[in-house]
Structures are given as C-alpha cells and as structure tokens.
Amino acid sequence: MRLTLIPPAYADETLESVECYGAFCPEANAIEPASVTIEKLLTMVVGFLTIVAGLAFLIYFIIGGLGWVTAGGDKGKVEKAQSMMTNGVIGMIVVVAAYGITWIVGQVLGIDILNPAELLGNLT
Numbered sequence: 726m727r728l729t730l731i732p733p734a735y736a737d738e739t740l741e742s743v744e745c746y747g748a749f750c751p752e753a754n755a756i757e758p759a760s761v762t763i764e765k766l767l768t769m770v771v772g773f774l775t776i777v778a779g780l781a782f783l784i785y786f787i788i789g790g791l792g793w794v795t796a797g798g799d800k801g802k803v804e805k806a807q808s809m810m811t812n813g814v815i816g817m818i819v820v821v822a823a824y825g826i827t828w829i830v831g832q833v834l835g836i837d838i839l840n841p842a843e844l845l846g847n848l849t
C-alpha cells in the first residue's frame with residue numbers, strides 16, 4: 726500500500742493491471758447498462774428509506790414512552806402516549822411488510838434490490 730498523494734502514471738499498462746486510488750478507478754468509470762444503474766438506484770433508495778423508517782420508529786416510540794412516564798396519571802396524556810407508541814409499532818410493521826414485498830418483487834424480477842452493502846463495497 727502506497728501513501729502518496731499523487732498516484733503513479735501507468736501509461737504502458739492495461740486497465741486491468743491498474744490499481745484503484747481513492748475515488749479514481751478506471752474500471753468504475755465504465756458505462757454500465759441501464760438495468761444495473763436502476764438496480765443501484767433502487768438499492769440505495771430502499772436502504773435509505775428503511776434506515777429513515779427505523780429511526781422514525783425509535784424516535785416516535787421513545788417520545789411516546791417519555792410522554793407516558795411524564796403523564797402524571799392524566800388519562801388524556803396517557804392515551805396520547807399509548808397512541809403514539811401504537812402508531813410507531815404499526816409503522817414499523819408496515820416497513821417490515823414493505824421490505825418483504827420488495828424482496829419478493831426483486832426475486833421475481835431477478836434484481837438484487839435489497840443488497841446495498843454490495844453497492845457500497847464497489848464504491849471504495
């Protein structure tokens with residue numbers, strides 16, 4: 726592994742023998758078919774939305790729990806907190822169901838939609 730700021734030039738070598746340095750990788754700059762690009766886009770969008778939904782569930786559930794703890798016996802506040810927690814759980818169930826449906830659609834179409842780790846591994 727070299728620790729240089731400027732990678733060496735390989736004018737007499739083929740692209741297969743050139744190493745990738747940071748964001749520069751000659752093989753990564755090749756034009757890909759549209760199906761691969763769409764698959765990568767779907768993978769990133771589904772992965773991002775799943776993470777956002779999981780975080781939203783945690784925040785909603787924690788706020789509902791804190792509302793319940795700080796209700797001080799007020800029935801209206803307790804019911805509101807319970808409603809928030811119930812809605813958070815229902816939202817998480819919807820996300821898990823959508824994730825499952827996305828997996829089934831990916832299997833039917835032959836697209837690996839739910840594999841953002843592979844895509845992120847190719848970026849480095």
